[in-house]
Amino acid sequence: MARRTDGEAVRIAKDVLSAGAHAKVCLPDGPEEFARALTRRGSRRPVVVGDDRALVRAVSLLHRQRELAGCALSVVPVGSVLSVVHALGVPTGAVAAARAVLDGVERRLDLLVDDSDGVVLGALRIPPLTRQSPVAPDTGRPWLRTAQSLVRTLVPARETPVLAPRPARLRVEVDGVTLVDLDQPVEAVSLTAGATGLAAVEVRPLSVGAESSPLRAEGRTVSVSGADFRYRADAGVRGPVRRRTWTVWEGAWGLTVPGAG
Incomplete structure (x- = not known):
């Protein structure tokens, strides 16, 4: 994927890494080859050349194999989805990032x-629920579907109404203590693991009149439950789920970043 996105950046990264160390270059064509290459790394330190999704894939695979703690990862960011990689302290340019791989230091991260054994590297956010336009039920009568199709063909199409998101009703518990319950609608929930062994949790209650102050807490375990909800994490949207519990694994993985000097 990185080669198709920016082949020149991949070439530059390969040249810099090969000039500074004995590097074995592997260019997998899909997730299965990616997994095999990571499994067969031996004693070599893996360097991911790609975007947030590639880094998340590598961390997820190593976590499921329970080999993440003993395998420091390095990243050369290539692609358009790089917010997580940059937030973790990886340089933006291919040359600077490749040099950091060679000369940087390992930073332990929560x-x-x-x-469900899924992992989140950056911030996680539960946005408001999305309203859906009503859809006419399928009556099971082919002649009616044909007539409806003919009407849609003859009558100019109208714009589909865009319905505003509605607030979620969720129970958020931090280390077993309820931060907000189902009777309080919320606009958003976010949580982030840093490097302290605790997750920072923020809940924004639905404001009525004056703006409501966000509720904040820190804890090792965060549980969210309620109506089906989706959440944004790293490079994608996950769910829907009715309950999900996240636990902070302190210092669970290592990432090579530029040294202090």
Whole structure:
């Protein structure tokens, strides 16, 4: 994927790494080859050349194999989805990032692990629920569907109404203590693991009149439950789920970043 996105950046990274160390270059064409290459790394230190999704894939694979703690990762960012990589302290340019791989230091980072063994590297956010336009039920009568199709063909199409998101009703518990319950609608929930062994949690209650102050807490375990909800994490949207619990794994993984000097 990185080669198709920016082949020149991949070439530059390869040249810099090969000039500074004995590097074995592997260019997998898909997730299965990616997994095999990571599994067969031996004693070599893996360097991910790609975007947030590639880094998340590598961390997820190593976590499931329970080899993450002993394998420091390095990243050369290539692609358009790089907010997580840059937030973790990786340089933006291919040359600077490749040099950091060679001369940088390992930084230990916390990891959010959910109850389905999924991982989150950066910030996690639960946005308001999305309203959906009503859809006419399928009556099971082919002649009616044909007539409806004919009407849609003859009558100019109208714009589909865009319905505003509605607030979520969620129970948020931090280390077993309820921060907000189902009777309080919320606009958003976010949590982030840093490097302290605790997750920072913020809940924004629905404001009525004057703006409501966000509720904040820190804890090792965060549980969210309620109506089906989706959440944004790293490079994608996950769910829907009715309950999910995240636990902070302190210092669970290592990432090579530029040294202090």
